[in-house]
Amino acid sequence: MTPPPVTADWIATDWGTSHLRVWAMSGRSHVAQAQSDQGMARLAPGGFEAALLALVAPWLGVGTTRVVACGMVGARQGWVEAPYSAVPCAPLPKPPVRADATDPRLAVWVVPGLKQAAPADVMRGEETQIAGFLALNTGFDGVLCLPGTHTKWAQVSAGEVVSFQSFMTGELFATLAAHSVLRHSVSPDGWDDDAFADALDDALSRPERLAARLFTLRADALLNAADGRAARARLSGLLIGAELAAARPYWLGQPVAVIGEGAIAAPYVTALSRQGTAPVQADAGAMTRAGLIAAYRQIAP
Template sequence: MSFVALDWGTTSLRGALLAEDGRVLEERSAPRGILHLDGASFAEVFEAFTLDWMAVPGRRCLIAGMAGSRQGWVEAPYCACPCGAEDIAQQVVPVVPGRIDMVPGLVDHQSGVPDVMRGEETQILGAMRLTGLREGLFVLPGTHNKWARMADGRVTGFRTFMTGEFYALLSQQSILARTLQADAPLVRQAFLDGVDRARRADSPGLLHLAFGMRALSLFDRLAPAAAASYLSGLLIGDELRAQPLQPGVPVVLVGSPTLTERYALALDSVGVPARLLDAQATWAGAHALWRARQAVG
């Protein structure tokens, strides 16, 4: 029997009707994230978004993402790492028993400070299914980037970096906003210059390098059209400094092509190959959880 999978995030709501074998039969999306309900309840938004899909008797829905957070529809407690599809499936929370289920997020306590994710766990499971890999480093670029470590088909741990949010803050609200063109297309060399400068062993640190952009602009050494790429390179390069990368050992990138292509470019500059996946990973992960959910009852 086909089922409905939703990726209900902070700003957007995406859905897919999936066949029993995982094929995507239909997709849709709407700007109705958990912070954009416009006065409607979660149940009302859900019914309007899935009306025709869920009209089929006995059809069920699996929801992942921020809809399962404390600010969401129903809070689904975090599943502690290490965990795999079966562990997550066992902690799925019923929203409407027998009809709608909420996927829990993941928590990693290993550093002493909790790290959490919601929604990315489904993408990671999908990426494993699509690539056939059961171990390695899986990277999910976004507002809050996730670097997840996999072993034997389970997420053993992960770390989150606020790279995307810092880029938005610096490019829109800091003094650097006056010297860059935020919507400029990628300038490859400027981006790689930023990556290289941030990754150097003798790097003075991101805070100093960011101010250096101001000085470079004052002396006409960094054009506004290239400055956004340079800033992006600085931030991603600084992020790469903290990763256990090994030349020649590939990583898996999951996310929008705009972001994954930049990370692939940065990784290639240090000799690390990458495999790129997009939204298909979400639905592949939802199918993996659906099958695991059926197995555990």
């Protein structure tokens, strides 16, 4: 049986570097969703509207439908540059910025990111997840960890992002696993919990040895035919351990929540739990939608 057609009251959009995710919204609830690989990195200037319409056209009704988007769509190379707001500030301190659309059925708004002067840092998209988490967890004071290609650690107090720091851990993992000498030793999938834990503890206790420990993954494969799945887990453990060592001022003795999809967030939850922290895990998609709902309320009549 063919499901009835969906008409969106408004459309929530998470537009990153590599992916585009959209939700047809009815008030605060999503009634349909879709995604594509048409992230910012794949689009030329002028291509954003067509990429959006390819997903949401079936949801558009008579008149104009508001679209609220977060992520790299607001970067300098995106649909419209949405200027950063400087921390300390609320995660959504300013209303979204209007983007030009030629199709009269669309009114597109883009959420601005956050910036930090010293040490220099920026985020786009994560501020919306933070806003969503705070909307659903009022009164939270502590630290949010947002794993991803560039993992963010954000200190949150009194409804504001006080400071944050980015780590290129996800990108380093992908680069080392696929484009370095370690590609001959690291399996493209699989896992070993014990190998992850051992490497994590090693890197946390002696992060200055990271570069040397990385090469042991290759040497162990050559000399001892070490398992590629264990090597993958060790690589993750070494990189996350070094990250946690550097981020210790953020998470040590603080309430911590990890915002991320299961497979991405799980190693961080495990790593923090081994340090005596009891992190809360929150689904990234749900936090993004909650944040976009908050942003939509800034422009809704």
